[in-house]
Amino acid sequence: MSKVEEILLAEPRGFCAGVDRAIEIVERALAKFGAPIYVRHEIVHNTYVVNELKAKGAIFIEDLAEVPPGATLVFSAHGVSKAVQNEAKARGFEIFDATCPLVSKVHVEVAKLAREGYEFIMIGHKGHPEVEGTMGQLDHGIHLVEDVDDVAKVQPSQVDKLAVVTQTTLSVDDAAEIAAAVRARFPKVREPKQQDICYATQNRQDAVKLLSPQVDLVIVVGSPTSSNSNRLRELAQRLGTEAYMVDSATELQPAWFEGKTRVGLTAGASAPEVLVTQVIERIRALGAVSVRKMDGIEETVKFPLPKGLKLSDGPLPGHIS
Structure with a gap:
């Protein structure tokens, strides 16, 4: 059985600016107002991130009736309907909107x-x-x-x-x-001046297009609910490369790596780098010697935080990244 020799890392991968901002909004709300902070829907679609924030005092809900009067509420990165916005206002919550810009x-x-x-x-x-x-x-x-x-x-x-x-x-x-x-x-249809698909989704898909032909197997780190992570796995498969998506390193199956010498690794926009590191360690245990990062676009986008959460004391201790 041939052993995995090399791991090729897609660039860019993992957190985008919208996800980073959404997580920071919850963390800063917890730091400023104390637990619990209520979050409508999973702040981002990643099991690890949600569990880390739960441990810090975030409570994730779907129905606003579950939130006590006067509580602090955060809308998830995915955005909410006008009806949800109006109900939240009517219920008198302190609201922070983490909808991706x-x-x-x-x-x-x-x-x-x-x-x-x-x-x-x-x-x-x-x-x-x-x-x-x-x-x-x-x-x-x-x-x-x-x-x-x-x-x-x-x-x-x-x-x-x-x-x-x-x-x-x-x-x-x-x-x-x-x-x-x-x-x-509909020939007269009006299209957006710039496509709505976000820069991070585009960049991660472009990186997989470069990565897939160079490897025998693609592993995508992402949760089953994550739309953009699922699209990365599908794209690799469409390009003819075997591909699997894992929520964590524990889901990796040794059988996937049999006969594979080069493994490509990427992560969806809501998957933290700590999970990528754990996956690398697990693949190393299967014999991989080298890890090489592909050349790719360096993302420098940063979105401002909402008013009322711009703490002057800089980065948060233990910020998920």
Whole structure:
């Protein structure tokens, strides 16, 4: 049996600026107001991150009725509907919005174009919290399509004012294919000036496109609920490379590595680097000698924190990263 000789690390991988900001919002709220801090939905889709924040005093809820009056509430990075925002205000919570600014940008665009009389086609996954949040910006007039077949079924009330928006964590290639089908059926459709798929999703997918042909196996670190992590695994497989997604190093199966000499490793935008390090250690135990980092884009994006959480005392002790 040949042994794993080399681990090739995708660049970039792991946390994006929106995830980093969302986690820091919860940590700073805990530091400033003390536990418990309530968070609507998992702050980001990663089991390790959620468990670490639970240990620090965060309580994750889906229904605002579970939050006591006067409590501090954080909205997750995926964004929330207008109905959830209004209910939270009505209940009188101290609210901090950890919605990723790139998701908020889509919400702002939807509100602006809706005022101009537009209807929308949204490309995204039914039931994903980001999709529910974006579609919930309006009472009606947003039609969800998950694939090319869905495009044929859309029945807008008019076709002169129709705009397309996209979930930020989709497969770039899938979204482009669906958007082409939308354009073919609705030639006047208005598209965003810059695509809605976020820079981090694009960069991680581009890195996997470079990585996959160079390795015998791709391991993606990410939780099953993470849309962008799932897309990385699918992309590697589509490119003809065996690929698996793991929530932690304990899920690695020795059988996957039989006959593989080079292993590619990446992580979704909500997976912390500590998990990547643990996966590397586990693969080293299977015989890997060298770890090489690929050349890739260095991300320098940083999003500001909401007012009221900009503590002057610098980084937090024990910040998840």
